[in-house]
Amino acid sequence: MSWSKRGGGEGEEAGGARGYHHGNLKEALLRAALELIAQKGPAGFTFAEAARWAGVSPAAPYRHFRDRDELLANVALRGFERFEVVLKRAWDDGRPDALAALDRLGKAYLEFARTEPAYYSAMFEAGIPLATSPELREAGDHAFAVLRGAAEKLCAEMPPTKRPPTLMVALHIWSISHGIASLFGRGDAARRTLPMSAEELLEAGVLVYLRGLGFATATEKPAG
């Protein structure tokens, strides 16, 4: 109907500038991969099917990715970037106070794992070595840096004499968040059930941990 093929829109909500023939195939492939991973896990996703999903011949993806692994690594990379944004927004530089912000941070962590299981498994479970590319490692480091910043602010509020190592605190918080997310907080069938929400479990765990550090938390509030 339209005279020009460049007539924008046409049902496709492109994530940026339109390209040549297809119009941003790279973007479309990344989204296809994400969709397929979400449906069948990182294992059940093939280069060919991503191409089909993007409405393109099976040879086309080779213009953009060397192979399946490179595509997967790109998904993970993008996942880390989004993860960082989400965590940063939740942490919000520790406003209004470190404790409240940390609570939001934990909730954001779990929410990301739940609402973006495809990203999450590409990032942490697909077995992609961080050493795959410098960008990937950097993106992972940047996401972790948010947790590290939070740990820093928490530690700074403690009396200097009993200040624990920042890095260790960050690693502990990361570990328990990741543990809860991957055991109980996923969207798929492999999720284990829980007598409470993953959020409550994480919040309680972090509060106990902080008290153990000597961090002056408010008096214990009843669960719920």
Added chain:
Amino acid sequence: MSWSKRGGGEGEEAGGARGYHHGNLKEALLRAALELIAQKGPAGFTFAEAARWAGVSPAAPYRHFRDRDELLANVALRGFERFEVVLKRAWDDGRPDALAALDRLGKAYLEFARTEPAYYSAMFEAGIPLATSPELREAGDHAFAVLRGAAEKLCAEMPPTKRPPTLMVALHIWSISHGIASLFGRGDAARRTLPMSAEELLEAGVLVYLRGLGFATATEKPAG
């Protein structure tokens, strides 16, 4: 050379009684699967290759497993059983005291994840729903029961008025152990590096956590 094919031994260290033609093919397939998962992850393991690895025609496995998933679920099942044994042995009913035993328990957890990455990923990362079979769920529950027993003993040693919910404590310990194991404690290339050992990180985290619960731990000892 040997007259009888039943002449035992012959290089194969069978895990039990010899069978008919092959001699315990089911066992051999499970071991083949384990080996293949260890080499290439749960994704890169095929029914056909397991058969080849066991030195048997590609149709033979169907006598023992309905399909690939059933074999994988059996690997996970066996993994949980071994995990339970390992954890139980480490916990040793909390001897000589709960704290020392808990420390051993954590180390055993990490050691299992590191030395048996194939089992560990079949159990936790292969996406096998626990609902796959009642046996699988039961085996998983039994392994968790060891952690739960440990939490119980810890809680019992605390003054009744400030005794935390046992289940919650067990879940926290499980979560941080699993988080550390899957982020830093695996044998494969996806492992993230750490400025300390995974064992030290876990031990420190659990100590802080217990102190936060009000558990009377010894005075803080310097790291290392």
Added chain:
DNA sequence: TGTACATCAGTGAACGCGCGTTCACTGATGTAC
């Protein structure tokens, strides 16, 4: 003790399928003059 039969673990050939990958190509876009 021996014979006939039942059982069933494993064979091997065969099949359709989808994947990864290659290749010469086409045709739309961008650019030099």
Added chain:
DNA sequence: TGTACATCAGTGAACGCGCGTTCACTGATGTAC
């Protein structure tokens, strides 16, 4: 403004491959009599 050319994203046909699965079969083991 227009023409000729370079670029390169995507085509579509083709390939070899290994997988999952089936099938009628074989042959060793176990058992009834």
